[in-house]
Amino acid sequence: MTILVTGGAGYIGSHCVQQLLAAGQKVCVIDNLSRGHRAAVPSQASFFQLDLSETDELIDVMKSQRIEKVIHFAALAYVGESVENPLPYYANNTAGTLSLLQAMRQSRVSQIVFSSTCATYGIPETIPVTEESAQSPINPYGWSKLFIEQILTDCAHSYPNFGFIGLRYFNVAGCAINGSLGEDHSPETHLIPNCLNTALGKQSHVTILGNDYPTADGTCIRDYIHVEDICQAHLLALNALTPQANRFYNVGLSSGFSVLDVVQTTEQVTGRAIPIEYQARRPGDPPVLSASHEKITRELGWSPRHTSLTEIIESAWNWFQKHPDGYQSKGPAASSSESGENT
Ligand SMILES: NC(=O)c1ccc[n+]([C@@H]2O[C@H](COP(=O)([O-])OP(=O)(O)OC[C@H]3O[C@@H](n4cnc5c(N)ncnc54)[C@H](O)[C@@H]3O)[C@@H](O)[C@H]2O)c1
Ligand SMILES: O=c1ccn([C@@H]2O[C@H](COP(=O)(O)OP(=O)(O)O[C@H]3O[C@H](CO)[C@H](O)[C@H](O)[C@H]3O)[C@@H](O)[C@H]2O)c(=O)[nH]1
DSSP states (O other): OEEEEETTTSHHHHHHHHHHHHTTOEEEEEEOOSSOOGGGSOTTSEEEEOOTTOHHHHHHHHHHTTEEEEEEOOSOOOHHHHHHOHHHHIIIIIIHHHHHHHHHHHTTOOEEEEEEEGGGGOSOSSSSBOTTSOOOOSSHHHHHHHHHHHHHHHHHHHSTTOEEEEEEEOEEEOOOTTSSOOOOOSSOOOHHHHHHHHHTTSSSOEEEEOSOSSSTTSSOEEOEEEHHHHHHHHHHHHHHOOTTOEEEEEESOSOOEEHHHHHHHHHHHHOSOOOEEEEOOOTTOOSBOOBOOHHHHHHHOOOOSOOOHHHHHHHHHHHHHHOTTGGGSSSSOSOOOOOBSOO
């Protein structure tokens, strides 16, 4: 069977494509390359440069490539940007997913694994966050994803063969352990890449976005989970998909690190000083997010392999050092991509 991976040229999607191929799956990627890289798509996967909104073209791909299941990563995913400019988040993420689901329905593809997020929980009342915690997002990005969760739930209720698993992941970090794939965003807003770019001298300092949160050191706490452990959860979810599956799982390490913890650990890993400057809070940021992953461990047998922040940052540092200009860097970057069907 062939798996359609939307957003497979992006950070998490490309790592997942690599794991699917290693597991012997046939993979087809669609991505509009707005934030992804053609060079990040392993050459054994077929590739179509398409936008989620192109319903008819998606139907053509689903039929011609004999797609059986979909893993849906394609989205805009910056919390701060979504607060500054919400409409593209609803158009791209929510309306884009509607287009994808319509294409699936017309192509008789009825099973999907969906990338949801801890941002759907807003400011949780208790930590760790379980799947039963109230969902009340505090930014448009989280709302754009929560709306999709509701749409998927309604589809599973009404369409007899439709099944989905939604993975609400926490802060995804690190790069492929074998050094073949990395994280390359433009603009880059994520904390660990910003720390590593500072260690590389590409930026003068890391800006700490708020030190007046109700946490021990005043900075936000997040649950950082290695990208390959997230991908493993997708492979397990793919196998667990059944008609009318209607389930959500948190995927995180259940540990919490503050922004200052991350800066200090990056200094230890890189052996370089990371100058910091303080700024006001970034609108839309909850103070503390940390997952209970008990449900996915119990029901799907998932357990993380990379459990220390040091190990996660080391894997990213390995890639950042070898690819200071991301996928534009010369040398053995990700597998070159020659099998593109339409690019
Ligand atoms: N990075 C995280 O920590 C994190 C945490 C929770 C959830 N997620 C979710 O995981 C998914 C992947 O995130 P990522 O960090 O890899 O982001 P990314 O930006 O690296 O990848 C997203 C990919 O989707 C593509 N894309 C975006 N809109 C598209 C559209 N309309 N049509 C076709 N392609 C489109 C982009 O070009 C990019 O290649 C997203 O859905 C995100 O919301 C990420
Ligand atoms: O230069 C920076 C970058 C980030 N931060 C802080 O570091 C923490 C982590 O920020 P990231 O931007 O790395 O990650 P987010 O928590 O904003 O976002 C991640 O988790 C979200 C869920 O909360 C979404 O799912 C999103 O896609 C994913 O990237 C936040 O407190 C942020 O304010 C800084 O202080 N300085």
